[in-house]
Amino acid sequence: xxxxxxxxxxxxxxxxxxxxxxxxxxxxxxxxxxxxxxxxxxxxxxxxxxxxxxxxxxxxxxxxxxxxxxxxxxxxxxxxxxxxxxxxxxxxxxxxxxxxxxxxxxxxxxxxxxxxxxxxxxxxxxxxxxxxxxxxxxxxxxxxxxxxxxxxxxxxxxxxxxxxxxxxxxxxxxxxxxxxxxxxxxx
Amino acid sequence: xxxxxxxxxxxxxxxxxxxxxxxxxxxxxxxxxxxxxxxxxxxxxxxxxxxxxxxxxxxxxxxxxxxxxxxxxxxxxxxxxxxxxxxxxxxxxxxxxxxxxxxxxxxxxxxxxxxxxxxxxxxxxxxxxxxxxxxxxxxxxxxxxxxxxxxxxxxxxxxxxxxxxxxxxxxxxxxxxxxxxxxxxxxxxxxxxxxx
Numbered sequence: 001x002x003x004x005x006x007x008x009x010x011x012x013x014x015x016x017x018x019x020x021x022x023x024x025x026x027x028x029x030x031x032x033x034x035x036x037x038x039x040x041x042x043x044x045x046x047x048x049x050x051x052x053x054x055x056x057x058x059x060x061x062x063x064x065x066x067x068x069x070x071x072x073x074x075x076x077x078x079x080x081x082x083x084x085x086x087x088x089x090x091x092x093x094x095x096x097x098x099x100x101x102x103x104x105x106x107x108x109x110x111x112x113x114x115x116x117x118x119x120x121x122x123x124x125x126x127x128x129x130x131x132x133x134x135x136x137x138x139x140x141x142x143x144x145x146x147x148x149x150x151x152x153x154x155x156x157x158x159x160x161x162x163x164x165x166x167x168x169x170x171x172x173x174x175x176x177x178x179x180x181x182x183x184x185x186x187x
Numbered sequence: 188x189x190x191x192x193x194x195x196x197x198x199x200x201x202x203x204x205x206x207x208x209x210x211x212x213x214x215x216x217x218x219x220x221x222x223x224x225x226x227x228x229x230x231x232x233x234x235x236x237x238x239x240x241x242x243x244x245x246x247x248x249x250x251x252x253x254x255x256x257x258x259x260x261x262x263x264x265x266x267x268x269x270x271x272x273x274x275x276x277x278x279x280x281x282x283x284x285x286x287x288x289x290x291x292x293x294x295x296x297x298x299x300x301x302x303x304x305x306x307x308x309x310x311x312x313x314x315x316x317x318x319x320x321x322x323x324x325x326x327x328x329x330x331x332x333x334x335x336x337x338x339x340x341x342x343x344x345x346x347x348x349x350x351x352x353x354x355x356x357x358x359x360x361x362x363x364x365x366x367x368x369x370x371x372x373x374x375x376x377x378x379x380x381x382x383x
Contacts, residue, residue, distance in 0.1 A: 003251065003252050005254035013250070013259060017259050018262060021265075024270065025266060025269055028269070028274075032274060035278060036273070036277045121359045121361070122341075123354050151229040166188065170321075
């Protein structure tokens with residue numbers, strides 16, 4: 001069946017196969033680079049758009065430290081006026097990192113939150129993306145009036161039943177974003 | 188189509204079904220079948236790689252020196268997987284996000300290299316393509332059935348269409364449910380296959 005091996009034909013064969021394959025991949029990369037960039041930008045835009053008031057002009061990503069970790073934020077402006085900030089905030093949930101996008105208006109109130117990625121248990125912690133009672137309580141949350149932690153810890157957030165760890169992580173992520181917002185405002 | 192060619196195509200469904208009979212590719216099988224749609228798309232992605240790598244490998248097998256055949260096959264398979272990955276990222280980003288890590292892992296799926304070694308390197312291009320199609324559709328069928336069973340029991344829906352409100356038996360969405368569902372389906376499948 002297969003040809004008998006000697007040094008020459010082994011080297012030739014591997015070189016030829018690798019050359020052809022890398023040429024193919026290079027071509028495919030050039031073809032798809034633009035659609036991939038567009039698809040990624042669309043996903044990001046949709047996630048930011050969900051937590052900000054409509055109609056703002058979105059800035060480029062700016063680096064920011066949130067909860068001791070490198071993260072980034074986006075500013076939405078309408079005319080010359082700053083409409084809101086979108087801050088990416090990551091904490092550790094029950095199953096792994098929980099990443100949120102938190103929209104904050106210039107008066108320091110939380111506009112809205114959305115989950116970018118999570119690894120919580122389906123049916124329990126994963127409810128943080130589907131349980132409206134839970135995630136809607138952060139809508140319009142005013143951190144100067146209420147405390148951003150679950151009721152069990154003396155705060156004002158209703159935890160998801162049987163998912164206190166996820167609820168804590170979610171509240172902490174929002175809290176970190178609010179803290180980080182203060183450093184933006186302080187600049 | 189001659190009887191022999193038909194046999195090559197259909198053996199992937201029952202006699203040599205990769206999931207229920209050969210027990211190959213268990214890792215993506217257990218991990219991606221949380222719903223019928225996920226199982227179906229993982230199956231189709233593997234089918235794509237399987238058919239193309241079988242065709243190319245059967246074409247180049249006679250000139251590949253025997254001592255380097257595994258590296259050559261892996262390079263061919265990895266190339267098709269990366270092409271698929273680029274295409275999915277560009278045109279079906281949602282599906283790519285769901286299947287995520289398991290797309291690059293098709294490279295080390297033992298079904299693909301197994302068919303290259305056991306079949307494509309010893310047979311002609313047409314036979315190898317048919318073998319890839321048969322095994323690929325067999326794999327897709329098994330993953331879709333497993334995904335459907337887990338989705339019906341675990342989330343009370345089928346192909347995303349919800350027919351009971353609230354949650355199902357949650358364990359079926361998680362890893363232990365995957366093993367339980369796979370085990371019972373395997374028993375059922377082999378019982379039916381034995382009868383025929």
